[in-house]
Amino acid sequence: MTEGPTITTIARRAGVSIASVSRVLNGLPTKAETERRVMSAARELGYVPNSAARSLKSRRSNQVGFAMADIGNPVYLAMIREIQPVFKAAGYRLVLHSTNVDAADEIDVLRGLGERYIDGLIMIPLRVTDEHLEMFAAARAPIVIIGSVPEGTPVDNVRTDSRKGVRLAVEHLHQLGRRRIGFVNGPLDTVPGAARSAAYAEALEALGLPYDPDLVEVGDFYRPEGGRAAARLIERVPDLDALLCANDLIALGALDVLRRERLRVPEQVAVAGMDDTDLATLAWPPLTSVSLGSAERGRAAAELLLDRLNGADRAPRVVTVEPRLVTRASTMGEETS
Amino acid sequence: MTEGPTITTIARRAGVSIASVSRVLNGLPTKAETERRVMSAARELGYVPNSAARSLKSRRSNQVGFAMADIGNPVYLAMIREIQPVFKAAGYRLVLHSTNVDAADEIDVLRGLGERYIDGLIMIPLRVTDEHLEMFAAARAPIVIIGSVPEGTPVDNVRTDSRKGVRLAVEHLHQLGRRRIGFVNGPLDTVPGAARSAAYAEALEALGLPYDPDLVEVGDFYRPEGGRAAARLIERVPDLDALLCANDLIALGALDVLRRERLRVPEQVAVAGMDDTDLATLAWPPLTSVSLGSAERGRAAAELLLDRLNGADRAPRVVTVEPRLVTRASTMGEETS
DNA sequence: AGGCCGACTGTAAACGTTTACCGTTTCCGA
DNA sequence: TCGGAAACGGTAAACGTTTACAGTCGGCCT
Numbered sequence: 223m224t225e226g227p228t229i230t231t232i233a234r235r236a237g238v239s240i241a242s243v244s245r246v247l248n249g250l251p252t253k254a255e256t257e258r259r260v261m262s263a264a265r266e267l268g269y270v271p272n273s274a275a276r277s278l279k280s281r282r283s284n285q286v287g288f289a290m291a292d293i294g295n296p297v298y299l300a301m302i303r304e305i306q307p308v309f310k311a312a313g314y315r316l317v318l319h320s321t322n323v324d325a326a327d328e329i330d331v332l333r334g335l336g337e338r339y340i341d342g343l344i345m346i347p348l349r350v351t352d353e354h355l356e357m358f359a360a361a362r363a364p365i366v367i368i369g370s371v372p373e374g375t376p377v378d379n380v381r382t383d384s385r386k387g388v389r390l391a392v393e394h395l396h397q398l399g400r401r402r403i404g405f406v407n408g409p410l411d412t413v414p415g416a417a418r419s420a421a422y423a424e425a426l427e428a429l430g431l432p433y434d435p436d437l438v439e440v441g442d443f444y445r446p447e448g449g450r451a452a453a454r455l456i457e458r459v460p461d462l463d464a465l466l467c468a469n470d471l472i473a474l475g476a477l478d479v480l481r482r483e484r485l486r487v488p489e490q491v492a493v494a495g496m497d498d499t500d501l502a503t504l505a506w507p508p509l510t511s512v513s514l515g516s517a518e519r520g521r522a523a524a525e526l527l528l529d530r531l532n533g534a535d536r537a538p539r540v541v542t543v544e545p546r547l548v549t550r551a552s553t554m555g556e557e558t559s
Numbered sequence: 560m561t562e563g564p565t566i567t568t569i570a571r572r573a574g575v576s577i578a579s580v581s582r583v584l585n586g587l588p589t590k591a592e593t594e595r596r597v598m599s600a601a602r603e604l605g606y607v608p609n610s611a612a613r614s615l616k617s618r619r620s621n622q623v624g625f626a627m628a629d630i631g632n633p634v635y636l637a638m639i640r641e642i643q644p645v646f647k648a649a650g651y652r653l654v655l656h657s658t659n660v661d662a663a664d665e666i667d668v669l670r671g672l673g674e675r676y677i678d679g680l681i682m683i684p685l686r687v688t689d690e691h692l693e694m695f696a697a698a699r700a701p702i703v704i705i706g707s708v709p710e711g712t713p714v715d716n717v718r719t720d721s722r723k724g725v726r727l728a729v730e731h732l733h734q735l736g737r738r739r740i741g742f743v744n745g746p747l748d749t750v751p752g753a754a755r756s757a758a759y760a761e762a763l764e765a766l767g768l769p770y771d772p773d774l775v776e777v778g779d780f781y782r783p784e785g786g787r788a789a790a791r792l793i794e795r796v797p798d799l800d801a802l803l804c805a806n807d808l809i810a811l812g813a814l815d816v817l818r819r820e821r822l823r824v825p826e827q828v829a830v831a832g833m834d835d836t837d838l839a840t841l842a843w844p845p846l847t848s849v850s851l852g853s854a855e856r857g858r859a860a861a862e863l864l865l866d867r868l869n870g871a872d873r874a875p876r877v878v879t880v881e882p883r884l885v886t887r888a889s890t891m892g893e894e895t896s
Numbered sequence: 897a898g899g900c901c902g903a904c905t906g907t908a909a910a911c912g913t914t915t916a917c918c919g920t921t922t923c924c925g926a
Numbered sequence: 927t928c929g930g931a932a933a934c935g936g937t938a939a940a941c942g943t944t945t946a947c948a949g950t951c952g953g954c955c956t
Contacts, residue, residue, distance in 0.1 A: 226673060226699055228912055239936045244914060253934065268697070270673030274620065275912035277611035278941050285654070285676075294640050303631050306657050315676070316655045317622070320643050336563060336607030339622075339652070360605070362563055474841065504811065506843025565942055576906045581944060590904060612942030615911050899955090906949075913941085922933075 227267040236263040247271070277338075286527060287340040289319035289331045291348050295443070296470070296499035298346065301368070301520030305344065308524035314341070314531075323348055332357040335365070342527045344368065348412045364530035366523045369413050378526040379540045380519045384414060384496075387512040387545030388421035389428070391466050391494045394510070394547055396429050398554075400464035400492055403431070406451045406476060407468045408443040415440075418468045418496070437462075441472065449475025456483060462491055464553075470495040470502050473509055477552070488555040498548050507551035515543035564604040573600040584608070614675075623864060624677040626656035626668045628685050632780070633807070633836035635683065638705070638857030642681065645861035651678070651868075660685055669694040672702070679864045681705065685749045701867035703860045706750050715863040717856045717878045721751060721833075724849040724882030725758035726765070728803050728831045731847070731884055733766050735891075737801035737829055740768070743788045743813060744805045745780040752777075755805045755833070780805065786812025793820060799828055801890075807832035807839050810846055814889070825892040835885050844888035852880035 229243040236243065236259040246252050246260040263269075277283045286309055290298040306316050317340055321327035328347055332354070335343060342364040347354055350371055358365055358377050366378040395403050405422045408415045419438075426433050436458055441451030448471055456462060456479065465480075467473035473495030477487065485491050487507055495502060498513035522541045566580040573580065573596040583589050583597040600606075614620045623646055627635040643653055654677055658664035665684050669691070672680060679701040684691055687708055695702055695714050703715040732740050742759045745752040756775075763770050773795055778788030785808055793799060793816065802817075804810035810832030814824065822828050824844055832839060835850035859878045 226675075230912080240913085241915075241937080242935060245935085248914080251933085256935080268673075270670065272615070272912050273674040273676040274611050274614035275941090276914085278609070278615050278911090278943085279913045279915085281941075283611065293636065293643060299630065299636060302655075306630060306655065310657070318639075318643065318653045318655050320647070333607065336605075337610040338563075339610040501841060504838060504841045504843075567942080577943085578907080578945075579905060582905090585944080588904085593905080609942050612911090613944085615913085615941090616943045616945090618911080897956100901952105901954085903952090904950085907947085909944100909946085911943085914939100916937105916939085918935100918937085920933105920935080922931100924929105924931085926928090 226272075227269045228272065229269075231267060232260060232263045232269055235267065236260045281338070282341050283339050284313060285315045285317050285340045286531075287317045287319060287331065287334075287343040287345075289321055289328065289343065289345040291321055291323045291346065293318065293320045296501055297497045297514075297516045300499060300516040301346075301523070304517050304520035305524040308521065308528060312528055312531075321348075325349055325351060325354075329353055329357065332361065332365075335361050335363045338363070342366070342531050344523045344527055348414075350413065364527060366527045366530075368519055368523050370417070376538055378523075378530065378538050380523045380526065380543065381540065382514040382519060382543045383545055384417045384514060385421040385424065387496060387514055387547075388418055388466070389425040390545060390547040391496070391510075391512050392422065392425035392429065394549065394553065395464040395466065395492055395494065396431070398464075398488075398492060401431065402437065402459065402462050403464040403466060404437045404439070404455050404459060404462050405466050405468070406448060406455060406472050407438065407440050408472070410440060412443075414443075415468065422466070443469055443471060445471045445475040445478075447475070448472030449479045452476035453479045453483075456480070456485070456491075464492040465494070467493065467495045470497045470499045470505075470509060470511055473511070473552075474501060474505055477505055477507075477509070488551070488553050492553040492555075494553055498546075502548070502550065505552070507555060510550045510553040511548055513546045513548050515545070518543045563609075564606045565609065566606075568604060569597060569600045569606055572604065573597045618675070619678050620676050621650060622652045622654050622677045623868075624654045624656055624668065624671075624680040624682075626658055626665065626680065626682040628658055628660045628683065630655065630657045633838055634834045634851075634853045637836060637853040638683075638860070641854050641857035642861040645858065645865060649865055649868075658685075662686055662688055662691075666690055666694065669698065669702075672698050672700045675700070679703070679868050681860045681864055685751075687750065701864060703864045703867075705856055705860050707754070713875055715860075715867065715876050715878075717860045717863065717880065719851040719856060719880045720882055721754045721851060722758040722761065724833060724851055724884075725755055725803070726762040727882060727884040728833070728847075728849050729759065729762035729766065731886065731890065732801040732803065732829055732831065733768070735801075735825075735829060738768065739774065739796060739799050740801040740803060741774045741776070741792050741796060741799050742803050742805075743785060743792060743809050744775065744777050745809070747777060749780075751780075752805065759803070774799075778809065780808060782808045782812040782815075784812070785809030786816045789813035790816045790820075793817070793822070793828075801829040802831070804830065804832045807834045807836045807842075807846060807848055810848070810889075811838060811842055814842055814844075814846070825888070825890050829890040829892075831890055835883075839885070839887065842889070844892060847887045847890040848885055850883045850885050852882070855880045 229240045232243045233240045319331045344366045346368045368380045439451045439455040441447040495511040498511040502509040502511040566577045570577045570580045656668045681703045683705045705717045707718045776788045776792040778784040832848040835848040839846040839848040
């Protein structure tokens with residue numbers, strides 16, 4: 223744990239100036255002999271450049287941030303899996319921020335942009351407050367937001383048409399002959415919660431089905447509470463014949479409950495989730511789910527950010543990923559073992 | 560995106576020297592009037608300290624690294640979930656490294672320690688080569704290794720007794736009356752692969768069961784290839800009555816295959832996995848799995864590292880987490896609905 | 897009243913790089 | 927042989943902090 227060698231150490235040993243050392247190490251044109259001396263000195267000393275000094279001078283950290291509510295959620299995981307390699311290949315390190323479903327935490331991360339420890343940020347805010355918008359506008363580094371932001375917000379944006387996603391699912395259930403389609407949602411004051419709530423009502427209306435408040439239950443976006451919410455709904459609505467869940471985790475909780483209540487899926491109750499995470503293929507029965515293209519969104523966000531980091535100076539861009547219904551046994555149910 | 564304010568800007572505006580600004584911002588004793596002027600100037604300018612400059616001077620980055628083979632693996636995810644909050648609470652950011660099951664990549668990460676962009680590192684190497692050991696010894700920042708390292712390696716180490724874990728599973732299957740216990744392993748040149756392979760043989764011997772090479776199949780540690788490996792094994796050994804899988808992902812692949820082959824689990828073939836990830840409770844039937852305490856290992860590693868970062872200068876410590884068998888329907892099978 | 901002490905504050909150096917600028921050397925053509 | 931251009935290398939400044947050191951100022955003791 224001794225103090226490491228610096229370019230000064232190398233310069234002394236190679237008998238040249240620190241400027242030459244720097245030039246050699248950065249591949250600028252240099253006489254062969256100088257280069258040789260510097261390189262061998264560097265190698266012998268086991269020199270590694272100091273990133274703080276480099277960042278200070280160059281004003282780039284070669285790091286990018288990814289901020290999401292909770293690393294435990296498989297949706298975010300699917301995104302990280304796409305994002306990480308993109309930045310790794312481009313020479314950036316990934317700094318992770320799990321904001322614990324806490325808007326203040328998100329603001330902290332945005333404030334952190336000013337510290338310049340990251341050159342750019344991909345964020346998935348759960349809610350977009352006025353404070354968020356102010357910080358987007360004032361940000362001194364490029365930001366890409368996954369999720370919807372108001373028109374004219376000066377950041378690149380990757381979104382999915384979750385309205386359409388909900389509609390796909392509701393139509394699917396309707397086509398299967400289901401008429402009492404319940405909906406288990408997450409908190410209404412989150413971006414996805416609000417969007418899915420509105421979309422559910424719309425979709426019913428488009429199909430000429432009545433909107434029955436009894437058919438809607440709100441919990442959070444996780445499996446245990448999702449299960450409890452589903453249980454409340456099931457108890458309240460005995461003739462329920464389908465259940466749409468605002469994400470896959472909720473759907474898994476619902477499947478647990480339905481199994482416990484000995485309601486057969488999909489014969490008695492068809493179940494559909496959203497996000498089409500890996501979990502959907504693991505569940506039993508395998509879960510019909512609306513893919514919101516998490517992987518694609520992650521990749522798109524990474525590419526937008528990389529583009530900015532490479533100096534692209536263009537108007538903010540909005541990329542929309544189309545939702546896609548993936549049907550499996552929880553609604554189509556050929557074989558339930 | 561204008562250039563941000565620095566302490567110089569603040570100093571000018573407040574009419575004091577940069578030293579005073581720095582002192583105020585760091586809470587060193589200052590006359591009330593000066594403090595007031597500096598604080599309000601800082602607030603008006605929206606000052607945020609530059610982390611590169613701070614790191615350069617203070618020689619700490621307030622970042623720690625976590626390096627694992629692949630973020631997609633739920634075991635690592637369980638660890639991150641424990642590690643992240645520990646460091647967040649202590650004021651450190653988490654830098655993620657996914658090394659793609661590539662030893663050279665791991666070495667790169669270790670070399671990166673010299674860049675001083677992280678103050679410490681938690682790593683889960685898939686194999687520990689001589690080069691790893693050299694770099695551990697030469698490292699200029701504390702390292703915690705999750706997984707086994709040779710005696711005397713100068714790093715903190717968190718391990719689990721996977722030998723014992725395998726034994727627990729084999730004994731369990733044996734107690735259930737199974738005698739043809741197959742084993743689907745990952746690559747033998749990885750730390751876990753090698754350990755589990757040896758442990759399987761040992762466990763059989765302890766129980767007086769013969770070691771039959773036909774009962775062992777090697778693939779990788781993921782679901783698709785795990786499934787294929789399981790398929791090869793099943794085809795080769797018609798009287799198979801139990802299948803131990805080296806991790807849960809492999810077990811999921813095996814379950815897929817068994818379902819396709821219409822072999823009933825656990826009636827015909829009992830299946831057990833290892834790691835006891837979230838997936839085990841999701842699988843159908845729910846998967847008996849040996850918990851290797853991923854969460855505990857993550858937390859222990861984080862705490863060991865934090866201890867070092869807080870200046871603890873002590874001999875390398877080894878923390879061992881006890882494995883624990885978690886039985887579920889894939890071996891005990893009361894109700895397979 | 898002079899000297900001293902304590903409480904602040906300012907000056908300047910340092911952290912390890914990159915890079916603008918300028919001086920030196922080399923080489924070529926006339 | 928000499929002039930000048932090209933190629934290279936060194937000096938020093940700069941990035942934004944922290945901090946050792948020295949200076950200033952007021953007040954108190956003798």
